[in-house]
Amino acid sequence: xxxxxxxxxxxxxxxxxxxxxxxxxxxxxxxxxxxxxxxxxxxxxxxxxxxxxxxxxxxxxxxxxxxxxxxxxxxxxxxxxxxxxxxxxxxxxxxxxxxxxxxxxxxxxxxxxxxxxxxxxxxxxxxxxxxxxxxxxxxxxxxxxxxxxxxxxxxxxxxxxxxxxxxxxxxxxxxxxxxxxxxxxxxxxxxxxxxxxxxxxxxxxxxxxxxxxxxxxxxxxxxxxxxxxxxxxxxxxx
Amino acid sequence: xxxxxxxxxxxxxxxxxxxxxxxxxxxxxxxxxxxxxxxxxxxxxxxxxxxxxxxxxxxxxxxxxxxxxxxxxxxxxxxxxxxxxxxxxxxxxxxxxxxxxxxxxxxxxxxxxxxxxxxxxxxxxxxxxxxxxxxxxxxxxxxxxxxxxxxxxxxxxxxxxxxxxxxxxxxxxxxxxxxxxxxxxxxxxxxxxxxxxxxxxxxxxxxxxxxxxxxxxxxxxxxxxxxxxxxxxxxxxxxxxxxxxxxxxxxxxxxxxxxxxxxxxxxxxxxxxxxxxxxxxxxxxxxxxxxxxxxx
Numbered sequence: 001x002x003x004x005x006x007x008x009x010x011x012x013x014x015x016x017x018x019x020x021x022x023x024x025x026x027x028x029x030x031x032x033x034x035x036x037x038x039x040x041x042x043x044x045x046x047x048x049x050x051x052x053x054x055x056x057x058x059x060x061x062x063x064x065x066x067x068x069x070x071x072x073x074x075x076x077x078x079x080x081x082x083x084x085x086x087x088x089x090x091x092x093x094x095x096x097x098x099x100x101x102x103x104x105x106x107x108x109x110x111x112x113x114x115x116x117x118x119x120x121x122x123x124x125x126x127x128x129x130x131x132x133x134x135x136x137x138x139x140x141x142x143x144x145x146x147x148x149x150x151x152x153x154x155x156x157x158x159x160x161x162x163x164x165x166x167x168x169x170x171x172x173x174x175x176x177x178x179x180x181x182x183x184x185x186x187x188x189x190x191x192x193x194x195x196x197x198x199x200x201x202x203x204x205x206x207x208x209x210x211x212x213x214x215x216x217x218x219x220x221x222x223x224x225x226x227x228x229x230x231x232x233x234x235x236x237x238x
Numbered sequence: 239x240x241x242x243x244x245x246x247x248x249x250x251x252x253x254x255x256x257x258x259x260x261x262x263x264x265x266x267x268x269x270x271x272x273x274x275x276x277x278x279x280x281x282x283x284x285x286x287x288x289x290x291x292x293x294x295x296x297x298x299x300x301x302x303x304x305x306x307x308x309x310x311x312x313x314x315x316x317x318x319x320x321x322x323x324x325x326x327x328x329x330x331x332x333x334x335x336x337x338x339x340x341x342x343x344x345x346x347x348x349x350x351x352x353x354x355x356x357x358x359x360x361x362x363x364x365x366x367x368x369x370x371x372x373x374x375x376x377x378x379x380x381x382x383x384x385x386x387x388x389x390x391x392x393x394x395x396x397x398x399x400x401x402x403x404x405x406x407x408x409x410x411x412x413x414x415x416x417x418x419x420x421x422x423x424x425x426x427x428x429x430x431x432x433x434x435x436x437x438x439x440x441x442x443x444x445x446x447x448x449x450x451x452x453x454x455x456x457x458x459x460x461x462x463x464x465x466x467x468x469x470x471x472x473x474x475x476x477x478x479x480x481x482x483x484x485x486x487x488x489x490x491x492x493x494x495x496x497x498x499x500x501x502x503x504x505x506x507x508x509x510x511x512x513x514x515x516x517x518x519x520x521x522x523x524x525x526x527x528x529x530x531x532x533x534x
Contacts, residue, residue: 050419074425086420088413098406099413103425105406151424 001026001190002047002078002159007056009039009046016042018214019056024159024192029185031193031201031222033235034211040194041083043211044163047192048080049073061158075108077158081165083194085148089137093128096136096147097121100154112156121150124183142173149180159190166197178204198235202226210235243378245495251384251453253491254391258446259468260475260483261395262439267477268415269428269435272326272338276346277443278465280317282458283349284444285451286357287313289364295357303367303448310444318440321345322433330432346465353458361455368452387449394442399480411435467507470514476527486525489513 002024009017016039024030032040046053049070058066065073074080079100088096097118103109122129125146131139136147145165152160162181166174174197181204184191195201202208202222209219210231218231225231259281263273274280290296291306301309325345329337368386372379402408413421414431422428447461454460471490475482490510498506517525 048423050423069427070419070422071425071427074423080423082420082423086417086423088416088420090416091409091412095409095412099409099421099424099426102406102410106425108425155425 001061002192003057003059004043004047005057005059007043007046007058008054009042009051010054011042011051015054016214017046020209020211020214020216022192022209022216022219024190025207026190027188028206029181029191029193029204030207030209031195031198031205032209032211033195033198033201035235036196038211039214040211041163044080044082044161044192044194047073048078048161050080050082074155075103077109077155078161079152079155079157079159080161081148081152081163083163083167085141085144087136087139087144087147087151089135091136092133093136093139093147094118094132097128097150097154100151101156104154104156109156114154117154117156121153124153124180125150142169142176145169145173145177146180149177153184153189157189159192160184162191162193164194164196166195166200174200198231199226199237202236240378241499242496243376244380245499246492247375247378247380247384249492249495250488251387251450251491252494253471253487253489254388254484255446255450255464255487256468256471256490257483257487258391258394258442259464260472260487261398261480262442263469263472264477264480264483265398265435265439265442266322266326266432269411269418270326270330270432272330273342273469274318274321274326274436274439275339275342275465275469276321276349276461277439277468278461278463279346279349279353280314280321280440280443280461281447281450281464282353282456282461283317283447284310284314284440285364285447285456285460286353286458287444288448288451289357289362289456292367293362293365295362299365303365307445307448310448311441314441314444315437317444318437319433321440322436326432326436327429346461350458350461357456357458359458361457361460364448364451364454364456366452370452381453383449383452387453390449391446394445395480395484398438398442467510470510472524474510474514474517474525476524478528479524479526482524482526 004022006019007017008019034040045051047058049068060076060078101114104111104114127143127146165177178200193201205222208222208225210217259277262277267273288306288310291301292299292303325341326338366383368382372381402412410426411431414428418428471483471486475486493509494506497509
């Protein structure tokens, strides 16, 4: 569904990604793990058009999306829940969720039944349901993360990019976030998940890639990576 | 007392004009972090284009005052979009922090020169659509057009506010103001939103121009001072506060008319500008300015 081929990206003159390839098949959850500064977020940003790749090819379904603007890529069905959540602080929770479906309201993507999807999203994120009129900027970190994920789902996406959904959250909330990812997976949502909690990510994912200094060092089925001695030593705490 | 009340009325009308222009500054600042320093010239061009349609200077009058307003709105939208396209977008693209300041000022000077060549250097009288004899309101005189100015200014600001709150496109504008990158991820074309905000800000200025023109004289130089004072209002009230610019506009407008009468017209601008200096020293975000609510 999402295919990244030989992607290179840089900030200014510093090349951060040295040609990585990742394949996310339809209906599967693929995780990209690696230490801080390995280039995980850069990969996500390059896929969703927030930065322009230097080289390589990114396709979504049968469409080449390399170098397109973020808003064009969103219209083609890629939802990106960015690092740091980036909810709209002065808008209400409900308006934030609605904006997730902006391209549907404006008929840039098939509209479908937006209102019932909205209700379903609220059922899925009960913490948000109690706070629909509250301004997003006043939510706790965990609630903002739920909101960022609800917003992404509202696009009715072909693929969801989740960048560090557990970042800065209390353990109980991390668990809740992973439960939601599990439920999205059960609904058949295709996901590319970037995580520092490698063990939890590999538990939910079908397939994994390990990113090291801008290169993919190992990849394989999640089960296999979990038992790989090198991966275990570096990312799973021995 | 009667005179005082009358000065308040004129101050309110003047203040609302400042408020509307300041509102235009806010619109573009919110979405792009940039301002059109030629906002006063947008007002001037709107007024002069309106004059050509309703006055007898270019073979007219072609239209009556109220039918002219929609055309001035269309003109303002194109004028604002043009400023954004030529002067601001290149600066945003290269993330230049100050490029847009000089380019919007340059465009303002060009607009003024063009206006001088088309409409001449002298101030022109703008025919008033309403009787020019004052009516009594609580014992003091007020011009019917002054009431139209106040109502029109408030109506424009309210219309934009309702659009932002109720329509999905308005919410997209607010989202762009909050976080441009995140807004693009929602599929919002944020460049188009910025162009739109420039168009809208020039529309409000152009309409303010034709509203105020029957009260003042119209001419190529009318915009510069209005634009500058409205900028002071935006700073006094706060660049992100809707209430701030209304209050700021009223303070400046009333200070101007009362000082002009009781002290000297030579000093009429002083109290407002002293206030500006005070605000900058004591509360730089403006009287009603607020820092964005953020919690992580």
